[in-house]
Amino acid sequence: MTTVPATLSVRVSRAPAAGLAAAALLAVATIRLTGAGDGAAVQNVVLVFASIVMEALPFVLLGAFVSGLIEVFVPERWFAAVGRLPVRLQVPGAVVGGMAFPVCECGSVPVARRLILRGVHPAAGLTFMLAAPVLNPVVLLSTFVAYQGRDAVAMVVGRAALGAVVAMTAGWALGGGRAARLLVRPRSGEHDHDHDHSEGRAAAVGSHVAADFFFMGRLVVLGGALAALAQLAVPQNAISGVLLSPVTGGLILMAFAFVLSLCSEADAFVAVSFTVFPLGAQLAFLVFGPVLDVKLALLYGATFGRGFVLRLAAVAAPIALVGSLWFGAVVQ
Amino acid sequence: MNLVRASALVAWALFFAWLWLSGAADRYVGPRTAWVVPFGILLLGAAAVLACLAATSRSDRARPRDVIGLAVLLTPMLALVAVPEPDLGALAVNQRSGPGGVPALGSAPPPRSPSGPLSVVDLQEASRSAEYALRRGVRDGRRVELLGFVSRAASGAGGDFDLARFSIFCCAADAVPYVARIRGAAGAAAPRVDAWVRVRGIVRREGDRFVVVAERVTTDRAPENPYL
Numbered sequence: 355m356t357t358v359p360a361t362l363s364v365r366v367s368r369a370p371a372a373g374l375a376a377a378a379l380l381a382v383a384t385i386r387l388t389g390a391g392d393g394a395a396v397q398n399v400v401l402v403f404a405s406i407v408m409e410a411l412p413f414v415l416l417g418a419f420v421s422g423l424i425e426v427f428v429p430e431r432w433f434a435a436v437g438r439l440p441v442r443l444q445v446p447g448a449v450v451g452g453m454a455f456p457v458c459e460c461g462s463v464p465v466a467r468r469l470i471l472r473g474v475h476p477a478a479g480l481t482f483m484l485a486a487p488v489l490n491p492v493v494l495l496s497t498f499v500a501y502q503g504r505d506a507v508a509m510v511v512g513r514a515a516l517g518a519v520v521a522m523t524a525g526w527a528l529g530g531g532r533a534a535r536l537l538v539r540p541r542s543g544e545h546d547h548d549h550d551h552s553e554g555r556a557a558a559v560g561s562h563v564a565a566d567f568f569f570m571g572r573l574v575v576l577g578g579a580l581a582a583l584a585q586l587a588v589p590q591n592a593i594s595g596v597l598l599s600p601v602t603g604g605l606i607l608m609a610f611a612f613v614l615s616l617c618s619e620a621d622a623f624v625a626v627s628f629t630v631f632p633l634g635a636q637l638a639f640l641v642f643g644p645v646l647d648v649k650l651a652l653l654y655g656a657t658f659g660r661g662f663v664l665r666l667a668a669v670a671a672p673i674a675l676v677g678s679l680w681f682g683a684v685v686q
Numbered sequence: 687m688n689l690v691r692a693s694a695l696v697a698w699a700l701f702f703a704w705l706w707l708s709g710a711a712d713r714y715v716g717p718r719t720a721w722v723v724p725f726g727i728l729l730l731g732a733a734a735v736l737a738c739l740a741a742t743s744r745s746d747r748a749r750p751r752d753v754i755g756l757a758v759l760l761t762p763m764l765a766l767v768a769v770p771e772p773d774l775g776a777l778a779v780n781q782r783s784g785p786g787g788v789p790a791l792g793s794a795p796p797p798r799s800p801s802g803p804l805s806v807v808d809l810q811e812a813s814r815s816a817e818y819a820l821r822r823g824v825r826d827g828r829r830v831e832l833l834g835f836v837s838r839a840a841s842g843a844g845g846d847f848d849l850a851r852f853s854i855f856c857c858a859a860d861a862v863p864y865v866a867r868i869r870g871a872a873g874a875a876a877p878r879v880d881a882w883v884r885v886r887g888i889v890r891r892e893g894d895r896f897v898v899v900a901e902r903v904t905t906d907r908a909p910e911n912p913y914l
Contacts, residue, residue: 370750370753370754371753374753374754374757378757378760378764381764381768382764382767382768385768385769386768391769391772393767394776394777394778394880395777396769396772396773397769397772397775398772398774398778399772399774400765400766400768400769400772400773401714401774401858402758402858402859403765404714404762404765404766404772405714405715405857405858405859406857406859407762408702408711408715408722408723408726408762408857409715409719409722409856409857411698411726411730412722412725412726412729412730415726415729415730415733416729418733419729419732419733442787444893445883455867465704488719496718510730538792554739554743556736556739557736557739557740557743558734558740559687559736560733560736560737560738560740561737561740561741563733563736563737564688564691564692564694564695564736564737564740565691565731567691567694567695567733568690568694568752568755568759571694571757571759572755572759574757575758575759575761575762578762579761581859582859585781585859586781587847589781589782590781590782590784590884591780591781591782591783591784614859614860615859616856616860617719617856617857619719619901620716620718620719620855620856620857621856623716623718623855623856624855624856624860627789627855627860627862629782647701684694
């Protein structure tokens with residue numbers, strides 16, 4: 355990466371920038387003038403797309419802030435000490451750490467990546483990434499509030515316990531290798547960069563925050579667009595007439611969790627409205643959604659590689675389903 | 687590159703500020719998660735300031751890939767410029783409703799004041815629950831005034847049509863439809879699908895369902911916040 359000291363002289367390749375701007379203006383003008391945006395399907399997609407992105411981006415940024423602060427302010431010796439701990443202590447420790455971070459799933463990815471880069475065992479980093487969106491106090495409180503009058507305590511305990519099991523199991527199963535094998539190597543000048551922090555800590559944090567936001571934010575936008583298109587393509591009334599056993603109910607809601615791509619801090623209010631489905635199926639929705647959805651699939655693919663997504667699904671889905679079936683049998 | 691990234695953060699910070707100040711955020715996020723918008727303004731503003739600081743202290747060459755990345759990040763804003771004030775309408779009602787017009791995945795109706803005016807939500811929920819009907823005072827002969835959009839049009843003048851509203855919890859992605867059957871006012875022109883109308887009429891029980899016999903149907907503007 356070529357750096358230019360101190361002055362604000364940035365050279366951007368003007369032709370692509372001008373071309374993109376012109377294309378964007380032309381697209382917007384065409385849509386407005388032809389009335390193409392008046393179609394019901396287009397309006398549906400744009401509204402759902404925009405709403406998913408608006409909900410997710412602040413949490414992506416929160417995670418980017420945490421990641422940047424870790425990078426700049428947490429001393430190397432702390433990570434060295436944590437890295438020397440046995441993995442069997444790091445993984446449950448990561449679960450406990452996840453309870454302290456009020457981030458949803460989008461925010462935990464950059465934090466986990468930063469922890470792994472700084473020497474935390476990959477299994478612990480992955481465990482943290484999967485545990486934080488389910489076990490943090492905001493999520494558990496929102497789950498309790500949403501289910502008040504309807505087995506609230508059981509749902510909170512079930513979500514926390516099953517979420518921890520999924521996180522630790524997936525962390526162990528997928529994080530057994532070295533960090534270099536787990537993380538996708540960033541392209542030159544993109545996203546990851548060595549810092550000597552000579553420009554000052556505030557600027558260093560700003561640089562990291564901007565880089566993480568730029569990297570993750572694009573994937574959230576793409577994921578939001580895919581989720582919106584998927585909602586149009588797979589209507590909810592497709593399940594009408596399907597015999598809802600606990601197994602099919604759990605599978606259907608896990609599929610919807612994947613497509614809806616909601617944030618874990620508010621998804622309990624959505625799950626509680628699925629009154630057609632048994633409680634166990636609703637728990638499967640609440641446990642699987644923060645682990646894997648459309649936008650997370652893109653985030654994971656860019657951070658850990660495309661194969662990671664399939665391996666995570668293969669580990670998390672059966673555990674979430676079996677756990678929710680057992681929960682349903684116990685509670686009901 | 688730092689300047690390109692800082693630009694993205696500044697743009698989003700300004701966009702979130704516009705959403706909040708204009709009230710446009712109500713169209714996209716639900717009441718339980720509305721705090722995300724001012725929260726986002728604070729975070730994006732702080733990040734934009736720090737990113738600009740980083741850009742001034744260390745400047746570097748931006749690649750075409752970064753410009754494309756910026757374009758991707760700004761796509762939601764461009765989409766809303768191209769399609770301002772998008773709505774969920776009859777298509778979404780049909781996609782999210784099961785047999786009988788009830789929400790396909792079930793419903794937990796939004797909290798309602800026991801003494802407030804009746805809405806489409808109350809009529810649908812009262813049709814499913816006698817206890818709800820009693821609690822909200824949904825009964826034969828009660829006069830109502832409903833505002834909603836037409837989700838199923840009448841076949842002709844004075845015919846029956848369906849009036850719908852959405853309720854959201856987290857964001858528009860989880861919107862749940864509520865539908866009330868309207869017996870059309872005699873001689874009244876059939877409102878078109880997706881038109882917002884105000885129906886004044888009388889509640890009537892037909893079997894286990896509450897419908898509204900319209901006395902007057904007028905077109906109306908969509909409310910600023912289209913959700914209940």
